[in-house]
Amino acid sequence: MGIFLLRRFATFVATLFAASIVVFAVQGVLPGNAAQVMLGESATPEAVEALSKKLGLDQPAAVRYGRWIEGFVTGDLGTSVAYETPVAQLIAERLAVSAPLALMAMALTTVIALTLGIYAASRHNRLGDVGVMAASQIGIAIPNFWFAILLILVFAVKLQWFSAGGFPGWRVDDGGGTWPAFKALILPAVALAVVQAAILARITRSAVLDVLREDFVRTARAKGLSQRQVLWRHVLRNAFVPVLTVMGLQFANLLTGTIVVENVFSLPGLGRLIFQAISNRDILVVQNVVMLLAAAVIVINFVVDVLYAVIDPRLKVHSV
Known part of the structure; x- marks a missing residue:
């Protein structure tokens, strides 16, 4: 286990x-001076x-990279040109929306x-199986932004159970609270979850069916175990x-790909932040947010690799 980890x-x-x-090099291949791009032609x-000079663009690339990585590790990400706010503070505020979502x-x-x-x-080739597969095909075909608009029309405009957009905040002092904030994220979460769940x-169906055809499953059934016992204990x-x-992969995609849904619901999350930063030519914010999202994806993949060995110890043995 130690060698595997x-x-x-x-x-x-x-x-x-x-x-x-790669993220750092992208800034270097931008046409012209990065500071000129951020401030505009005027x-x-x-x-x-x-x-x-403020961004350290007059220094060698190796020095700038080292300082950026040091700042990224310590949380000193510099100051946003467009917002005139520390980038770390901007990201922390937006993560409070994107991460729970x-x-x-x-x-x-x-x-x-x-x-x-x-x-x-468990109901292969029967009515329940056909119904689930048909519903999942529809779910895959539905764009999440269109489904988000449909949810707003039904539950916010017609039924008025939820607000059409915005985020009140998690603190009561800011006019929000735990329940209002949670309620504001329900419709966006549903809009994101439908396609992923499909x-x-x-x-899941394909994986379970593959295991159900294995010899050890037939052996378990021959020993007198019910279908439910075989399913939950072995399959x-x-x-x-x-x-x-x-x-x-889906969780990484949910962290990095919420930009459209966040804009539909006017949520101040990371997706909307990076969209606004690109519009404002705030390269420092874009660079740090992209690196944070890339790191999040890599961390998730690392955790999944470790969970492989926990679920199936055979993978740990074969990898050594």
Whole structure:
């Protein structure tokens, strides 16, 4: 187990290092001076020179990279030119929306997908299976932004159970609170979860069906175990490896791909922040947010790799 974790951790560090180089290099290949791009064509040469010195663009690339990584590790990400606010503070404020939204959407995705996928597999080629597959196909075909607008029309405009957009905040002092903030994220989480749940349900069904055809399942049934006992005791754990792979990719996608839904619901999350930063040519914010999202994806993949060994110890043995 120790060698397995050591190898996975070494891969994790190497991937993180490579991602940081790519993200940093993108700024260097931008046409013209990055400070000029941030300030616009109407900026004076003096303003461009002052911002270049502030960003350290007059220093060698290796020095700038080292300082950026040091600041990223310590939380000193510089100051946003457009917002005139520390980038770390901006990201922390937006993470307070995006992270709970992604977790809620992933929780909904997992519950819906596993329930429907297992149900469909246990009723293979019967009416329940056909119904779940038809519903999942529709769910995959629906764009989440269109479904988000539909949710607003039904539950916010017609029924008036939820607000059409905005985020009140988690603190009561700011006019929000735990329940108002949670309620504001329900519709966006549902909009994100529908497509992901449709995909994961199909993967779960296929994985469970593959395991149900294995010899050890027939042996378990021959010993007198019921279908439910075989399913919960033997099948699910063996079928969970491919399901976990897709879940890891989906959670990473929910963290990095909420920009459209956040704009539909006017949520001040990371997706909307990076969209506004690109519009404002705030390269420093874009660079740090992209690196944070890349690091989040790499961390999720590392956690999934470790969970593989917990679920199926055979993978740990084969990798050594």
